[in-house]
Amino acid sequence: MVEARKNSFKSLQRPRQFQKWIFNTYMKLDKIFTSDIKNLIAAGIVAAVLIFFVALMTGANDDERSISAQGTSALRESSDLVTMTIGIETQALNARDAEQNNKEISEKLYSSLQILGLDSTEYKTESYTIYPNKDWARSGKITDYTVIHTIRIETDKIERAGEILDSVSSAGANSIYGVSFGLKEETRQKAQAEALKQATSLARQKAEAMASGLGKSLGRVKTVSDSTVDYYPYIERSYAGTLDGVGEDSAITTEPGTVEVTASVSVVYGIR
Structure with a gap:
């Protein structure tokens, strides 16, 4: 003194x-x-x-002496978004016929999605590939052509996920590369903000406990940082394979489940 x-x-x-x-x-x-x-x-x-x-x-x-603490919070939110990747694969002796066959199936598939209430903003072409198939036993002679049209569907109509899969199968889609459930961006941001609040509160509780154990009290906040890993997983099992054998008499069922949203905060307090 x-x-x-x-x-x-x-x-x-x-x-x-x-x-x-x-x-x-x-x-x-x-x-x-x-x-x-x-x-x-x-x-x-x-x-x-x-x-x-x-x-x-x-x-x-x-x-000024300081003390640091970290708080982590995890929330679970009900899924409100489903994402599917569908494939249409066609083959023909020439490229034009393979493309035409693929186009006809694609148009039928789009119509089936519209009937279910989806609009054009909820589906799009992700990739389109055409290539020749060769018989290497005969010096690489071209035997026919393959066209693969990959379509991505993303919609908040998760209650119709099974119907969508049934519908695209009936329209002629023959491959499914994945189905996953997640959160819309506005839902994720809201949940992330709440998780950050909880994590910050937990960090303060830890800091107060440590300061009390030292016979001190917390002072001003010196630094605070969000140390959350910026990774947002889609939860729920993924489906992948072919749609062969799935038709109008089949019913694909899906369970959206929940998604975990986490936040981690690091805070440094002065102590007195």
């Missing part, structure tokens, strides 16, 4: 020393430069002194 008072007294004397130094410097400049130049130089010196004092005062706070 005595040492702190001495330092405080010394800091009070420093402004007087700087004032004297500034006055002496200004008087020397008066003999060398014009008034405009002198004023600019003097203003620069005053600014430098002010910066020095600000650094001096804030530097004292850097010596």
Whole structure:
């Protein structure tokens, strides 16, 4: 305590020393430069002194002891988005026929989706490939052509996921590359914000417990950071394979389930 008072007294004397130094410097400049130049130089010196004092005062706070804590929270939200990747594969002796057959199935598939209430913003072509098939036993002679049209469907009509799969199968789709359930962006952001609040509250509780164990109390927040891993998994089993054998008499069932949203926060507190 005595040492702190001495330092405080010394800091009070420093402004007087700087004032004297500034006055002496200004008087020397008066003999060398014009008034405009002198004023600019003097203003620069005053600014430098002010910066020095600000650094001096804030530097004292850097010596404050601190304690750090981390909080992690996990929430579960009901899925409200389903994503499917469907494939239409056709073959023909020539490329034109293979493309035409694929186009006819694609148009039929789109119509079936519209009947179920999906609009064109909920499905799109993800990839379209055409290639020749060769018989390498006969020096790579082309035997026929294959066209693969991959379609991505993403909709919030998750209650109709099974119907969508049945419908695209009946329309002629013969491959399914995956079905997954997740959250719409606005739902994910809302859940993420709530998880961050809970994680921050947990971090404070931990910090208070540690400070109490040391016979201290928490001071100001020094730093806070979001250390959440930016990864958002789609939960629920994925389906993959062919749709061969699935027809109008078949009924594909799906269970959307829930998605886990996590948040992790690191906070550094001063202690007193």
